[in-house]
Amino acid sequence: MTQPNAGLDTGLDTQRLAQQQERVRTDPGALPVLFAAAARTLGRGPASDHDAAGDPDDLLHPRLEDLGRRELLLAWRPVAGAPAAAVEVLADLYHHGDADERRAVLRALRDLDLDSVPAAALDMVRDALRANDTRLVAAAVGPYASEHLPDGEWRHAVLKCLFTGVPLAAVDGLERRRDDELVRMAAALAAEREAAGREVTADTRRLIGADAGAPADTAATDTKD
Amino acid sequence: MRIFDPHIHMTSRTTDDYRAMYDAGVRAVTEPAFWLGQPRTSVDSFLDYFDGLLGWERFRASRFGIAHHATIGLNPKEANDPRCIGVLEKLPRYLAKDGVVAVGETGFDSMTPEEEFAFVRQLELAGEHELPAMVHTPHRDKEAGTRRTLEIVAQSGLDAADVVVDHLNERTVDMVLDSGSWAAFSIYPDTKMSPDRMVTILQRVGLERVMVNSAADWGHSDPLTTLYTGRAMLAAGFTEDDVDRVLWRNPVEFYGRSGRLVLPDENASAPAADFAGNSLARGEAID
Numbered sequence: 001m002t003q004p005n006a007g008l009d010t011g012l013d014t015q016r017l018a019q020q021q022e023r024v025r026t027d028p029g030a031l032p033v034l035f036a037a038a039a040r041t042l043g044r045g046p047a048s049d050h051d052a053a054g055d056p057d058d059l060l061h062p063r064l065e066d067l068g069r070r071e072l073l074l075a076w077r078p079v080a081g082a083p084a085a086a087v088e089v090l091a092d093l094y095h096h097g098d099a100d101e102r103r104a105v106l107r108a109l110r111d112l113d114l115d116s117v118p119a120a121a122l123d124m125v126r127d128a129l130r131a132n133d134t135r136l137v138a139a140a141v142g143p144y145a146s147e148h149l150p151d152g153e154w155r156h157a158v159l160k161c162l163f164t165g166v167p168l169a170a171v172d173g174l175e176r177r178r179d180d181e182l183v184r185m186a187a188a189l190a191a192e193r194e195a196a197g198r199e200v201t202a203d204t205r206r207l208i209g210a211d212a213g214a215p216a217d218t219a220a221t222d223t224k225d
Numbered sequence: 226m227r228i229f230d231p232h233i234h235m236t237s238r239t240t241d242d243y244r245a246m247y248d249a250g251v252r253a254v255t256e257p258a259f260w261l262g263q264p265r266t267s268v269d270s271f272l273d274y275f276d277g278l279l280g281w282e283r284f285r286a287s288r289f290g291i292a293h294h295a296t297i298g299l300n301p302k303e304a305n306d307p308r309c310i311g312v313l314e315k316l317p318r319y320l321a322k323d324g325v326v327a328v329g330e331t332g333f334d335s336m337t338p339e340e341e342f343a344f345v346r347q348l349e350l351a352g353e354h355e356l357p358a359m360v361h362t363p364h365r366d367k368e369a370g371t372r373r374t375l376e377i378v379a380q381s382g383l384d385a386a387d388v389v390v391d392h393l394n395e396r397t398v399d400m401v402l403d404s405g406s407w408a409a410f411s412i413y414p415d416t417k418m419s420p421d422r423m424v425t426i427l428q429r430v431g432l433e434r435v436m437v438n439s440a441a442d443w444g445h446s447d448p449l450t451t452l453y454t455g456r457a458m459l460a461a462g463f464t465e466d467d468v469d470r471v472l473w474r475n476p477v478e479f480y481g482r483s484g485r486l487v488l489p490d491e492n493a494s495a496p497a498a499d500f501a502g503n504s505l506a507r508g509e510a511i512d
Contacts, residue, residue: 036321040485098279098322133284 004060012043012068023077028089031076034068034092035101042068045074059138059170062107069104070111077112086112094124102128103135109144125149129157137161140169146173154197155182158207162189183208226466228451229253231476232359232391232411232438235293236274236282236441237480242441242448243289249452252489253292255480256282257330257359260302271299271312279324292488294480296327296359301334304343313346320354326483327351329359330391336363341377348381357387362397364417371397375404386501389436389479392417398430407479411440412450420450420457427458432467436475 020042024031034041043064046052055061062070073090080086090112094105106128114121121144121203128140141157158171159182186207190200191200228251235243235256240468245349246254258271265271273298278295297319303309319325328351331344342359351358360378363370371390378388385405392411393401400407410426423437441448455468480486 031319033321036318036323039323056453096318098276098324100286102280131281135284156283180438 011045011047011064011083012071013031013041015069017042017071020072024072024076025079028076028079031072031089032093032096035072035104036097038068038104039065039100041062042071055167057135057138059134059166065100066104067102070108073108073112074107083114084118084120087114087117090114091120091124094127099133099135103139106136106139106144107142110142110147114144115147122148126153129153129160132164134164134166139168141166141171143172146171146177151177151179151181155179155185158182159185159189162186162201162204162207165201168207174207178207226250226455226465226472227252229255229476230387230438230448230451230453230473231255231480232257232440233448234407234440234442235286235505236277237443238441238448239287240285243286245289246448247290248469249337249449251291251451253294253476254286255294255296255359255476257296257302257327258298259330259442260300264306265303266308268309268311268315272315275319279319282326290489291337293324294486295324295327296329297322297325298329298331298347298359299343300330301332301340301344301361301363304331305335305337305339310343311338312351313343316347316350317354320350320356321484323487324451325356326480326485327357327359327389328354330361331358332361332374333363334361336366336370336373344374344377345381348378348383351387352381352410353384355484357479358383358387360388360390360392362392364392367392367394368396371400375400375406379404379405386434387482390445391438392440394418395422395426398426399401402430407434407436407475409436409438411438413440414445414450415446416445420454423454424457424461424463427463427471428461432470432475434475435471436479437471437492439482 020034024034045064045066046058047062047067054144070106077086090105094102097105106124109124125140125145128136131137137160141161145154145157154177158168160173161168161171186204190204190208190210193200228249230251233254233256235254258275258278278297283293297316299309299312302421320328321497331347333340333344348358360374362374374390378385386407389407389409390401391409394407394417397407410423412420412423427435437451437454439448439450440446451472455472458468458471459465477486477488
């Protein structure tokens with residue numbers, strides 16, 4: 001997936017961001033309120049010049065509000081204490097968050113020094129993978145999942161992307177973790193779709209090696225898993 | 226005809242309704258938190274419901290080209306249940322969220338002291354969070370209930386223009402408009418208010434601070450009564466601009482007072498047949 005950059009030249013209100021970063025450094029308890037209001041206070045909308053028609057839900061590209069929330073989390077993390085304490089706060093933000101807030105937490109997980117507490121961090125990833133909101137599913141299959149999610153769950157996460165129309169370009173580490181079992185599962189999906197007279201997506205064909213030259217899927221088209 | 230339905234309970238409706246609403250011109254809705262028909266038994270049940278309003282339902286609406294907003298609050302009926310009253314303490318965190326454009330539905334059902342306590346507290350929360358308030362009026366003893374509602378609003382310190390009083394009729398509209406608050410009407414197939422009666426009221430009181438909604442839910446209701454009212458207005462000689470004011474600009478003005486309304490880009494192309502190409506998620510906030 002595309003990694004957010006610092007985001008400081010993309011349209012965020014940098015002056016306000018600096019104030020809020022300072023605030024969470026000195027008063028970490030302010031994070032939940034600032035995090036919830038970040039789209040209104042720091043900026044909202046597409047953050048890059050990508051072809052919006054190809055990614056209408058910004059499954060592949062961070063939005064301004066993602067970047068603003070990410071910057072708040074990065075500023076807060078050094079004062080948040082040990083990973084176990086930090087992940088507790090993040091889980092609170094996630095579980096009390098709307099879909100946008102949840103997505104921002106998921107997208108930042110890898111960069112918040114949580115490698116030593118994968119069970120707690122993966123709880124959020126697993127919650128998102130149970131959702132049918134494609135923005136949450138796409139955010140869940142980022143680098144934290146590719147580095148920590150066990151094989152069986154990770155394969156099902158990839159399959160869920162194929163089912164719900166999340167482009168495989170959103171899946172971090174696909175080439176590294178792709179294995180025979182995942183290919184078998186994807187091939188079974190393709191066979192099921194063909195038997196039903198339904199379209200087999202280009203992403204599915206590419207994953208099973210049936211159409212290596214096909215262009216990658218872009219837009220999500222279905223929400224039913 | 227572009228339509229903003231300022232009061233509709235989409236969690237109780239089907240995807241067929243979303244399609245029909247889009248075809249009718251509905252591009253935005255506000256969904257007030259309310260009673261589910263079956264009493265809740267715990268605070269957690271409310272929280273799951275609020276999460277659904279701000280999460281899955283907003284996403285679901287976007288699939289059909291409709292911008293979804295919510296009002297969050299403890300409804301009057303369940304304000305009487307001691308098992309539910311604790312949700313008042315949980316409201317502040319929800320009232321900070323992007324998709325929340327008002328506190329509500331609050332107000333009276335049976336005019337009990339418990340209802341009044343929850344109503345007053347939620348008006349305070351509206352002030353603290355700089356949000357408008359969405360107030361339900363009782364179906365029984367409506368005139369007395371509306372009068373008491375307006376007294377409490379007046380005592381709350383809120384700007385009357387930050388309050389919409391809903392489910393009005395011929396007998397209650399004048400006192401609400403005279404108070405400076407917004408007057409809302411729920412157009413139902415048989416009961417609360419009909420399109421023709423609504424037109425007669427509009428001819429008498431004018432278009433300022435008036436909103437029309439379907440209040441469609443799990444009961445006998447119709448998510449297209451906003452459209453029917455617009456047609457009835459045109460048939461009675463109102464202009465297209467008049468209809469646009471009542472069905473779009475007025476709700477945009479009222480809920481826009483939250484600073485959190487996110488509406489579709491006027492210049493964006495309509496959703497494609499598969500509803501995947503919409504640009505609603507990139508709308509700009511209206512302050």
